[in-house]
Amino acid sequence: MGVVSGSPASVSASGGGGGGGAADKQAAFAKGLEGVIGGQTGVCSIEQDKLIYRGYEIHDLAEHATFEEVAFLLLEGHKPSPAELARFKAEVVAERALHPAATAFIESAGGWLASGRAVPMDVLRTAVSILGHTDVDCQDNSPSANLRKAKRLLAKIPTIIGHMQCVIDGRAIIGRELGGAPDLDHAANLLYLMTGKRPSKDEAKVMDVSLILYAEHEFNASTFTTRVIAGTLSDMHSAVAGGIGALKGPLHGGANEMAMEMLKEIVKDIGEDGIGSAKVDAWMEQAFVSKRKLMGFGHRVYRNGDHRAGILMGLGKKMAGTLTGTFGGLPALKWFALGEQVQGIMLAKKKIFPNVDFPCGMTYFTMRIPVPQYTPIFVAARITGWAAHISEQHADNRLIRPLSIYTGPALKKWNG
Numbered sequence: 001m002g003v004v005s006g007s008p009a010s011v012s013a014s015g016g017g018g019g020g021g022a023a024d025k026q027a028a029f030a031k032g033l034e035g036v037i038g039g040q041t042g043v044c045s046i047e048q049d050k051l052i053y054r055g056y057e058i059h060d061l062a063e064h065a066t067f068e069e070v071a072f073l074l075l076e077g078h079k080p081s082p083a084e085l086a087r088f089k090a091e092v093v094a095e096r097a098l099h100p101a102a103t104a105f106i107e108s109a110g111g112w113l114a115s116g117r118a119v120p121m122d123v124l125r126t127a128v129s130i131l132g133h134t135d136v137d138c139q140d141n142s143p144s145a146n147l148r149k150a151k152r153l154l155a156k157i158p159t160i161i162g163h164m165q166c167v168i169d170g171r172a173i174i175g176r177e178l179g180g181a182p183d184l185d186h187a188a189n190l191l192y193l194m195t196g197k198r199p200s201k202d203e204a205k206v207m208d209v210s211l212i213l214y215a216e217h218e219f220n221a222s223t224f225t226t227r228v229i230a231g232t233l234s235d236m237h238s239a240v241a242g243g244i245g246a247l248k249g250p251l252h253g254g255a256n257e258m259a260m261e262m263l264k265e266i267v268k269d270i271g272e273d274g275i276g277s278a279k280v281d282a283w284m285e286q287a288f289v290s291k292r293k294l295m296g297f298g299h300r301v302y303r304n305g306d307h308r309a310g311i312l313m314g315l316g317k318k319m320a321g322t323l324t325g326t327f328g329g330l331p332a333l334k335w336f337a338l339g340e341q342v343q344g345i346m347l348a349k350k351k352i353f354p355n356v357d358f359p360c361g362m363t364y365f366t367m368r369i370p371v372p373q374y375t376p377i378f379v380a381a382r383i384t385g386w387a388a389h390i391s392e393q394h395a396d397n398r399l400i401r402p403l404s405i406y407t408g409p410a411l412k413k414w415n416g
């Protein structure tokens, strides 16, 4: 039992060994683990001037690689040869269809989705859990089993998202037998599964690049969650279900949905004519006064901006320039004009840069993707990074178990 000397914060750790004294712990404490090094990884490096996946810089990957190539890089550890890529793509396509138990669950979730009791991230989390029961390798944490499971999850997550969208829209499920159209690449098939329409080349390309940008990001909250779970020698499906739970939150992956909701709220408050005017400054000033967190801005690690944000903003805006019709009542480029204005004000007034979730909101919106699917699509990409980290943790494991500083009541007698 710990030693008590008056104030709660001076109580030392229970359990002794390695706990350290209260003063040592106070000195080592960083709220939110800010600045704390939580482990080593060969998967990804975030630097202020670059983001690197296994030795390749993100601008290089976004411009020259496909999502399948990046998925191979992350999961198998090196750039694929043409033969390796063809083999990998065929393996993933062959795994796209869902087990009927998972499809039946998604079909049964329509009422919860319609009532708002469940959002797509919740249904995705449960569906991944069910996939664990149907996977012959579920309890095997060996490197080869982990790789097989990673490819299955990579293949099946877009199918879950697509089936869910069909249920939400009250349409027949698309691709029940094959998990989509086998001739379509991963990004294009994801869009096809959601809509039943083959996307344009531009739409498929923008989705593909967004998946590359979302694929991996070192020890972010959801990846760290997956590593903590894997560190107990639990299995990949359990770790991924936990990762989905962590990613859902608006301070993490959920920010791409919230960023778009915020832009819609601004338009509702100031009207279309207010875009480009001082009304946006006034709206933002009000948000600053009320200390509101503006979604899609800020980052724990990046101090001078998120490398991925500019890439997606440029790509999304370029595509928006080719689109006709209206999106939520506005031409596509108007959303980007508003986004750029909001970005400019954030930078000028708060010196806070957008993160990748900010342009993602506008980009997916002008691709007519329903907002509640933005974070599930993030999962469709991040499954590659999570699986790489889970395998890395299993391959060189030590239980992840930090300490805490006790702030509860001082020691007292139960019968005292």
Ligand SMILES: CC(C)(COP(=O)(O)OP(=O)(O)OC[C@H]1O[C@@H](n2cnc3c(N)ncnc32)[C@H](O)[C@@H]1OP(=O)(O)O)[C@@H](O)C(=O)NCCC(=O)NCCS
Pocket: 032, 250, 251, 252, 253, 255, 292, 293, 294, 295, 296, 297, 298, 299, 300, 301, 352, 355, 356, 357
């Ligand atoms: C990402 C995030 C959680 C990082 O948080 P953090 O490292 O703990 O930083 P803090 O929340 O402590 O922010 C530091 C300061 O910047 C401000 N700030 C940071 N992000 C902000 C935002 N998006 N809007 C308004 N102010 C913000 C904070 O209010 C705080 O100001 P203060 O020192 O005056 O209190 C935070 O920036 C955030 O909540 N962003 C919005 C959600 C989001 O886009 N998440 C996706 C991340 S990829």
